[in-house]
Amino acid sequence: MAKEKKFVEAVTPMSEDFAQWYTDVVKKAELIEYSNVRGCMILRPNGYAIWENIQKNLDAMFKETGVENVYMPMFIPESLLQKEKDHVEGFAPEVAWVTQGGMNTLEERLCVRPTSETLFCDFYSRIIESHRDLPKLYNQWCSVVRWEKTTRPFLRSAEFLWQEGHTAHATEEEAEERTIQMLNIYAEFCEKYLAIPVIKGQKTDKEKFAGAKSTYTIEALMHDGKALQSGTSHNFGDGFARAFGIQYSDKENKLQYVHQTSWGMSTRIIGALIMVHGDDSGLVLPPRIAPVQVMIVPIAQRKPGVLEKAAELKSTLIKAGYQVKVDDSDKSPGWKFNEQEIRGIPLRVEIGPKDIEAGQAIIVRRDTREKLVVSLDELADKIGETLEIMQNDMLERAKAHLASHIYEAKTYDEFKNIVENKPGFVKMMWCGELACEMKIKEDTTATSRCIPFEQEQITDVCPVCGKPAKKMVFWGKAY
């Protein structure tokens, strides 16, 4: 047992040091490995399989709305990046530049895409001619590079995986509709698959995307009360279209500029998954996104019939549609339990000689550690039921955590007191001016997370400056 304890204790308790807990979980669940390449991580099989499941489900949701996938070049010539003024200002300081190809120095530098608006605009300017060509609803799954100074697994790295959708529409209304539609898809995906409730809203001008007319966001709350921006959707209006000359002839044969959107979700969301559901034993994965949903651990596996029974149960459960593995390695059961727990596999099935004799198995839930003794003929049904219950319970717990960490401030002193002492979101009215937003950040390090769609009137004035309040904002410290 000493060996096993040591293994578990290697994860720093959350309450002791949340940041270290996070790093420990990421490393010990074998989600990532650090690399020799500055700021870049290796996604190991356990980590990449989560991303594969995210991709599969999110991609299906995109395609249901008519989105098609494409693949764009990873390089952007400097002159192309510079076409939209705000955009280049936002991104140029943090890109990686290719200056040599083969043995030659390039005439023009190429940046490794930090995002692909400029490439899509260039593409659209060539393939859009008529209103019949609209809308264009394209998306790509790829990696992007942003030369970040400090890095943290999943949350911030020089290179990361994501999807970026880029659409072009005939009208402003259609573009706005698509922007909101994709934000809703992100929110639905987070709730349904990741069991993560989110706050939906608009970013302030200060926080919006470089070149966008408006940026919408979903914000999730981590276990430590910090917010994590989990997906964004931007309406560009016709700003990029004017910079890149993307025009179509309408039904009256008049030239019009298109209206564009873009929207993205990245491997950052895996950071949210860890920090919303994890516990001191490691990762806890929601059943609908877990690459392995059930780990069967044979007890006294050298006794005759045990491994055979474990294999039989596995194939029954796989036939029933579940993702199942058997841990038949020569480690002790306790060690196997710990590994399954650290990896966050939703259910464990224990089966030993006595269970076989009694025609039963034991199901253990990863989240509550609840044990169910189940007869073998009912196993598949019970597994299905328990996975469903666990998925719902995880969402409910996350919702309760979110609800109990939303505070309200009527005065600026109250606000500062909450930010200092009660991690979470703080609702407070805002005059709409940058100065107050800056002051709040400077005084408290909290930032405006979003102007939520569901507005309330808490006070009539902005508690910071006393001017008339325009909007209620969710504020908070964030990753």
Added chain:
Amino acid sequence: MAKEKKFVEAVTPMSEDFAQWYTDVVKKAELIEYSNVRGCMILRPNGYAIWENIQKNLDAMFKETGVENVYMPMFIPESLLQKEKDHVEGFAPEVAWVTQGGMNTLEERLCVRPTSETLFCDFYSRIIESHRDLPKLYNQWCSVVRWEKTTRPFLRSAEFLWQEGHTAHATEEEAEERTIQMLNIYAEFCEKYLAIPVIKGQKTDKEKFAGAKSTYTIEALMHDGKALQSGTSHNFGDGFARAFGIQYSDKENKLQYVHQTSWGMSTRIIGALIMVHGDDSGLVLPPRIAPVQVMIVPIAQRKPGVLEKAAELKSTLIKAGYQVKVDDSDKSPGWKFNEQEIRGIPLRVEIGPKDIEAGQAIIVRRDTREKLVVSLDELADKIGETLEIMQNDMLERAKAHLASHIYEAKTYDEFKNIVENKPGFVKMMWCGELACEMKIKEDTTATSRCIPFEQEQITDVCPVCGKPAKKMVFWGKAY
């Protein structure tokens, strides 16, 4: 009709100019679009969807053999690339170099991965300790960059998509077994899904991968009689392991070097798909890899009930498991036929008022243009059957084409004559020496495609130099 004819005639006939035919098909089937980025292509929805299907099926075959997916950084520090001598010599001349990050000049240049052996080796050296950690069977789907001077859609571009598998094993035998296993998977995949028969064999030393002990290849034959290397699998022995210090302790607790393999297939295979099956009307996609298998074209679609019936047939066929679309745009039926043909959609279903009255529809095969009048209650069954027949017929035709383009040369004059006048593969004995291989290339531009697994003894001497023959080689001009 004039309009439609013009559309079809826009594809240059194969017999007139094969290279132009290829470019026309790629462009007009909307598989790719050229970009403003030197040597890089845009994969449009029609092209990317083919790659998605290739990925899905090939990935499933990999996973069945225990392979797991990971994601590695896209950058390789120069010092890491240089660790294996042959490898760096092979790749350094054709890589893109990142020299600036954000506003700073990097202390060490980073190349954009041309392939990831060095990264995997570095990774393996850190995570492999014991024989219990072996084998490691990792793969990644990503894009790579090789600074090619001349580029052609799918066949050669500065950036392309591929998968690269990298495995580490305890023994030489296991590594060799895995190398061959993956080559067989490639061959099986090509036959089963792409309806492309291939020749399996080993590359000569001249043609093998930089750093490999041995390279195996599958070679396909294009419509114009040129070969296309379609997938390769390399056995590295312990060369990389020694360069990177990848050791494990065996059961006797002695340190041993691992034995490694790598294997890859890229978007190049889409070039093969086009050049093996296409015809003068455009692309012809094998049903098992076609993103859209059936295009329903309503005839006289403004007549009452036609579009409703088309939609009904679509949903029936989708329920039966097929990929189906309806072209209900306001183009003429003839125009729609041409588009469906250019895109290579395997089957077209025509349904008009008269058909509805007669309770029937017309199925048209893309490959043979054969028409079947089918009663509507049998439509789903007939579609399934016809797709199956078409898939098999396409493979049989490709096999016949391959078989009829394999020649045999007993003398060097005979060889030169065949290479000049009969495009295809030429079987000829070889002494095993580089000089003869070089001479053949210089005299004829034909290269050694592979030393096939199935050997024959055509002559006792090498027809080029007269020395004793060691192996029979497949020679040919290649893409």
